Amino acid sequence: xxxxxxxxxxxxxxxxxxxxxxxxxxxxxxxxxxxxxxxxxxxxxxxxxxxxxxxxxxxxxxxxxxxxxxxxxxxxxxxxxxxxxxxxxxxxxxxxxxxxxxxxxxxxxxxxxxxxxxxxxxxxxxxxxxxxxxxxxxxxxxxxxxxxxxxxxxxxxxxxxxxxxxxxxxxxxxxxxxxxxxxxxxxxxxxxxxxxxxxxxxxxxxxxxxxxxxxxxxxxxxxxxxxxxxxxxxxxxxxxxxxxxxxxxxxxxxxxxxxxxxxxxxxxxxxxxxxxxxxxxxxxxxxxxx
Numbered sequence: 001x002x003x004x005x006x007x008x009x010x011x012x013x014x015x016x017x018x019x020x021x022x023x024x025x026x027x028x029x030x031x032x033x034x035x036x037x038x039x040x041x042x043x044x045x046x047x048x049x050x051x052x053x054x055x056x057x058x059x060x061x062x063x064x065x066x067x068x069x070x071x072x073x074x075x076x077x078x079x080x081x082x083x084x085x086x087x088x089x090x091x092x093x094x095x096x097x098x099x100x101x102x103x104x105x106x107x108x109x110x111x112x113x114x115x116x117x118x119x120x121x122x123x124x125x126x127x128x129x130x131x132x133x134x135x136x137x138x139x140x141x142x143x144x145x146x147x148x149x150x151x152x153x154x155x156x157x158x159x160x161x162x163x164x165x166x167x168x169x170x171x172x173x174x175x176x177x178x179x180x181x182x183x184x185x186x187x188x189x190x191x192x193x194x195x196x197x198x199x200x201x202x203x204x205x206x207x208x209x210x211x212x213x214x215x216x217x218x219x220x221x222x223x224x225x226x227x228x229x230x231x232x233x234x235x236x237x238x239x240x241x242x243x244x245x246x247x248x249x250x251x252x253x254x255x256x257x258x259x260x261x262x263x264x265x266x267x268x269x270x271x272x273x274x275x276x277x278x279x280x281x282x283x284x285x286x287x288x289x290x
Contacts, residue, residue: 034129
């Protein structure tokens, strides 16, 4: 989107997504924040994959737009928004509503329903993550995408670089007083900060599994050590080089108190230090990881 006014076709797709999501709630479906972390990141750049499967296996996540996709992917026809129900949605509707003819009471249905749950556990596209889990489970972050959060973040910032470079021209129409661009710029900075905060939940993060006590599956597992180390290195490298967030025209013409590169840099170390308690906790629970 390189215009101040959202194109009608994208607006219509967005409304369709929201309506389907809210209808899901009326049918008893909860938010499923783990769904958007299910697909491989590189698959989200594939036109063939996204046209068949969308961006997430559940409409009940907050997968708004495909910020992983790069310009060449868009030219190949990659889907930029969620246009369909996913595998997890059909599975959940089946669990809630499919008749079980052999059952003569509600109690008789339990064994069948539990079996469906156990069978679904083998499918990563059916994983469920609570909305509030995002504070400790990095796979349940709102508006995340893909199974590799560091790779996702790198693609995200590639798009932010392009946005910074074209910002003043793309959004300049009917904005003689710079009011709109000032607002959009502040929003852009905020989104960059949110992306880094979401990435930081991997530090001391815990993947939650909604398992039964009778299953030989751990109820939680700590984010692997190497993933945590790679993310820390990325944060530190990023703070040393945020010059790509600089745009002389933006900083000269817009009414902003602090350029984006400083606003983002100023959040990196506080974000890292803010995860120390989580890291200490998971060090006790899974010392081989942290």
